[in-house]
Amino acid sequence: MKFKFPTSVKILLVCFVFYSMMSCSSKKDVVYFQGAPLTAFAVPSFELRYKPNDLLSISVSALNMEAVRPFNLSTVSYTSVTGKMSGPPVQQSYLISSDGSILFPVIGRLDLANLTRNQAENLLREKLAAYVTNPMVNIRIVNYKVSVLGEVKKPGVFTIENEKISVLEALGLAGDLSIHGQRKNVLLIRDFQGKKHFERLDLTSIDFFTTNNYYLQQNDVLYIAPNKAKVSASRFSPSTGVYISVTSLLITLIAILIN
8 A cells, every 4th residue: 555645744845845945046146247258358447526525635735835834724633531632633624515615725615526536636736826836735535435235244334445446345345245145136326416326236247347337436335135035034933944854854754664
């Protein structure tokens, strides 16, 4: 007489198979830059442009340092609650206003929004030439930050020192995507002219290197959504997988003993 499994056992087997399938990710969903050629190719160039709410450190120098003194902001020192200095003196910064300008000593209003660093430095040098011989200008953005959220190992907000960072470098700072992160559907959130703009990035495609979103701008946000397996698993308690594994083992033992 041929033995038949009870209906309840069959249901458990189906559940186990379904859970196992949902817990797996295929190679095409995980591997980066599929089909990459073994040749070099250029990525789009990038040069940061200033936006409202950027904080700029601007220093002016010349052979006659006394002549440029009026054009440099004073430094400030911060003290702790005990009255001791908490760090070295820091030069004050200029905040680009909502209309894209700053107020510079002696010269007055300067429109810097949408200018690159070189363009802004050249503009200021031209203005200073009326007051100083051969002025030298150095501008740095001090609040260049990007955020990486979602299915990464170390989500957070990262301050960028060199005014240039790619999506891959930002993900590296965040410890890379977890195995549950969607590599084909990375969301880029960007502020542009007072509005939020959304772009989708596919990190599994080699074409990603040729997009204009290869480099991040200041205050960009990367969000990595969980894949279907992670979403499905979140519906169960952490012990669900253990229960299913134990149940499947018992079913296997029963089948062996019966046969």
